[in-house]
């Protein structure tokens with residue numbers, strides 16, 4: 295302390311005032327100098343931050359611009375060419391439709407797009423190629439579609455600008471809306487993705503459809519899961535659907551209510567299809583029949599869920615070709631939307647149909663059929679069904695679809711799984727030995743891949 299005082303106040307009297315003043319001046323000068331230096335530094339930092347931020351925003355904007363997978367004259371030409379119907383003039387089936395298929399690189403989307411194209415309708419697909427399951431399978435489906443002249447845009451149904459642009463470029467007559475976050479049990483892992491695709495995405499799409507001129511008719515994928523805990527069998531469209539067992543089911547049920555609103559207010563023609571556990575070639579790897587096949591061939595165990603009191607779970611498994619017929623029948627009978635300029639001009643159809651097979655099969659039975667076609671015994675772990683959103687059984691009453699769409703499923707599970715296994719072995723490059731199947735060097739999606 296002493297030392298400090300001595301330093302600040304010199305011991306020689308008389309000098310004190312002058313020296314004090316000089317010292318104070320020095321202090322002030324130092325202080326001023328450091329303030330101005332700080333000020334300069336602050337200015338410098340502000341300038342650096344501003345230039346960094348503007349550079350960032352330039353990078354963002356330009357990367358958005360350069361990364362945008364849509365837009366431009368070439369892109370519009372591709373869209374128009376893909377959307378153009380090619381039915382022969384004077385064809386009994388009329389001039390043909392222009393259909394926007396959402397989720398076109400998905401399982402049902404690919405099959406429906408191909409079927410529409412093969413009969414001469416125009417099809418444009420949109421798909422976000424998300425990684426819920428192996429995107430390479432989705433890309434292989436896109437290549438298959440491209441080889442048949444169907445163009446699939448990489449984009450999300452939540453992108454309202456993209457949808458508006460599409461309706462600007464093409465006066466779509468129909469939308470087949472199949473894009474969704476699928477899977478019953480995955481909803482516990484990633485609930486937000488169900489809200490994103492099945493609620494927000496649906497509303498964005500409906501907004502674009504209601505604004506479009508002409509308004510398209512909409513056919514979309516609901517789900518058998520809306521029947522939830524309903525135990526009245528078989529499931530009929532008028533049965534209770536207010537007891538969903540999973541968030542997936544709840545979002546599909548919400549979709550039915552949301553589409554009703556758009557039908558009511560804006561005159562959109564709506565057809566909701568309740569699909570019952572659809573399976574077949576080019577299917578979804580997350581589904582039981584697909585993952586069981588993979589594990590059985592690789593010698594890995596499979597987990598078979600069992601209901602309460604050791605009751606086997608059962609599903610009304612429905613073959614993809616039957617579902618495609620139901621989808622096309624729905625498009626053909628949809629009737630027109632009635633609104634223009636976002637205003638309803640009269641009542642429009644609002645329909646809901648079950649598309650099932652009408653003959654439920656238990657999960658252990660499904661496994662036996664696979665074992666037969668794969669010529670391998672499965673290593674089964676049978677466990678009690680966890681509380682994961684599953685329902686014990688599904689069973690469709692299809693009278694309404696039969697009557698109004700001419701829907702008539704013709705493929706039983708044995709025949710359907712045989713076709714699936716044939717595709718699976720070919721796609722994943724297995725060859726047939728004398729006793730079993732073994733993998734070859736072929737990679738999925740190579741020319742040895744079977745078509746459908």
Ligand SMILES: O=C(O)[C@H]1O[C@H](OP(=O)(O)OP(=O)(O)OC[C@H]2O[C@@H](n3ccc(=O)[nH]c3=O)[C@H](O)[C@@H]2O)[C@H](O)[C@@H](O)[C@H]1O
Nearest residue numbers: 476477478517518519569570571581582597598599607684
């Ligand atoms: O109709 C629908 O609306 C839905 O159908 C499909 O759901 P699900 O009927 O549940 O089909 P899927 O997963 O193949 O399980 C089949 C059975 O295997 C049992 N299962 C399943 C997995 C497993 O590891 N073990 C098992 O026993 C399981 O407990 C079940 O009993 C679609 O995925 C869904 O997106 C939706 O479209």
